[in-house]
Amino acid sequence: MHDPRIDLLAKQLVRYSTQVQKGEKVLLDCYDTPPAVALALIRAVVAAKAIPVVKLHDATVTRELMKHATPEGYEMLAKNNLDLMKEMDAYIAVRGSHNITEMSDVPAAKMQLVMDKLRPVINERVNHTKWCVLRWPTAAMAQQAGMSSEAFEDFFFRVCLLDYKALLPAMNALKKYMDAASKVHIKGPGTDLTFSLKGLKAIACGGTHNIPDGEVFSAPVKNSVEGVVSYNAPTVYQGMAFDNVRLEFKEGKIVNATSNNTKALNKVLDSDEGARYIGEFAIGFNREIREPMRDILFDEKIAGSFHFTPGQAYEGVADNGNRSSVHWDLVCIQRPDYGGGEIWFDDTLIRKNGKFLPKDLQKLN
Template structure:
C-alpha cells in the first residue's frame, strides 16, 4: 500500500522548501531510501515544470570507497561533481541507511582526504543552489531514539510536514534580537562561556534547507569566545559516537577538548585543519515538537530548549571568516529536566531553563506530550 505521506513530503520539498520553478535543473541525491519515495519526488519535480537529475548511493558502497580513499581519486570525483553542481539550480538530498555507525571503521586520514576534495562542492551547493537535505527514517534511527519503528516514522513525518510558517514570525523576531546584540553569555552545568556576535547576520531556518527544521543561527566573532562548555547531547560524527564532549576556549580557539575514551578521536577531528578549532556557528534550537535527543544531528540541533555551537566552517550567510573542512554542531539542552541553564544577550536573560522569557517567543518553547 502506498504511503500518502511520501507524496506529501515530496510536495513539501519541491514546493515549500526549494520553491522549484519551470526550467529549474534539480539534482536529487538519494541514499538507501524506498523507490516509492524517489518516484514521488521525481514526479513532484516534474509537476513544478523542473527537470530532475538523479544520483543514487548506497551507504555500504560509500563506506568501501572511503576505506580506500586516495587523493588522486577523490580529486577526480570532486571535479566531476563540481561540474554537475555548477549546472544545477536546486538540490535535494535524502539519506537513509540502517547503521548509523557504518563509517566508524573508516581511517581518519581517508575521511579527511575525501572531505578536503569534496568540501568545495558542498560550498558551491550551499552558496548557489536552493537546497534541502534530510534523513530517511530507519529501524536504526528508531532504536537510537528509543522508539518503536512505527512511532519514530510517525514522529518523523509529523515534524517534517508541520506548518513551519506558524513559527516563522517568532523565529524572525529572535533573529532581530540576535542581530541587535553584541555579547552572548551561556551558563549551566559545566558551562560558562561568552562571545560576541556583533555585526553578524542571524538566520531563521523554517523548513527551507533542512527537514525537520527549527533553528535560528549566527556565528561568534572568530576570536571572541572565552570559557568552557559541556554538551549533554550524544553526538555521532563521521560514524563515531561521542558522549559528554567538553571544550575550553581562549580567544576563540579550542585549547582543550575531551570526551571520555573518545578524546583521541575528538582531538583528531579538531586537528583536521586550523579552522576546526574555531567556532563557525551559534544557534538556538526552537522546534517545539522535538524535545529529546536521538543521536542524529539533523534532529538534535533543532531540539527546543537547546543551543548548539559548531567547531568548523561558517555559513556564508553568517560568515565570521572561519574556514574548515568540518562543520560539527555540538548540542546542549538547557531544559530543567536536562539540568537547566541560561542564555543572555547583552546581559538580558532571553532564555531560562530552556524557556524563552519573552511572550512573543513562547510559541518556540518545548511541547511536552
C-alpha cells in the same frame, strides 16, 4: 501499499522548501532510501514543470570507496560532482542510514582526504542552489531513538510536516534579537561561555534548508569565544560515538577538549587550523523534538537546545571567516530535565531553562 505522507513530504520539499520554478534543474540525492522516495520527488519536480536529475547512493559502497580513496580518484569525483552542481538550480537530499557507524572503520586520513576534496562541492550547493536536506526513517534510527519502527515513522512525518510557516514571525523576531546582540553569555551546568555576535547576521530556518527544522543560527566573532561549554547530547561524528564533550576556549580557540573518547575528539579538532574555532552558534526550538538520538539533523533542533559548532562557518551567509573541513554541530539541552541554563543577549535574559521569555518569542516555546 504506498504511504501518501511520502507524496505530501515531496510536495513540501519542492513547493515550499526549495520553491522550484518552471524550467529549473533539480538534483535529487537519495541515500539508502526506498524507491518510493525518489519516485515521489521526481513526480513533484515534474508537476512543478522542472527538470529532475537523480543520484542514488548506498552507504556500504561509499564506505568501500572511502577506504581506498586516493587524491587522484577523489579529485576526479569532486570535479565531476562540482560540474554537475554548478548546473543545478535546486538540490534536495534525502538520507537514510541503516547503520550510523558504517564509516567507523574508514581510516582517519582517508576520511580527511574525502572531506577536503568534496568541500568545494558542499560550498557550491550551500552558496549557489536552493537546497534542502533531510533524513529518511529507518529501523536503525528508530532504535537510536528508543522507539518502535512504526512509532518513529509517525514521529518522523509529524516533525517533518510541521507548519513551519506559522512559526516564521517569532523566528524572525529571534533573528532580530541576535542581529542586535553584541555579547552573548550562556550559563548552565558545566557551561559558562561568552562571545560576541557583533557585525554578524543571523538566519532563521523555517523548513527551507533542513527538514526537520526549527533554529536560528549565526556565528560568533572568531576570536571572541571565552570560557567553557559542556554538551549533554550524545553525538556521532565520522562514524564514532562521543558523549560528554567539554570544550574550553581562550581567544576563540579550543585549548582543552575532553569526552568519553578524548583522543579521537582531539584528532578531529586537529584536522586543520579552523577545527579548533567555532563556525556556528544556533538556538533550536522544534517543539516536537525532545530527546537526542545521535542524529544531528534532529538533535540540533531539540526544544530548549543550542548548538555551538567547531569548524567551518557558512560562507557568505553567517560568516565569521572560519574555514575548516570539519563542521560538527554539538548540542546542549537547557530544559530543566537536562539541568537548565540561561542565554543572555547583552543585559537581556532571552531564554531560561529552555523557555523564551520575551513575549514576541513565546510562540517558539
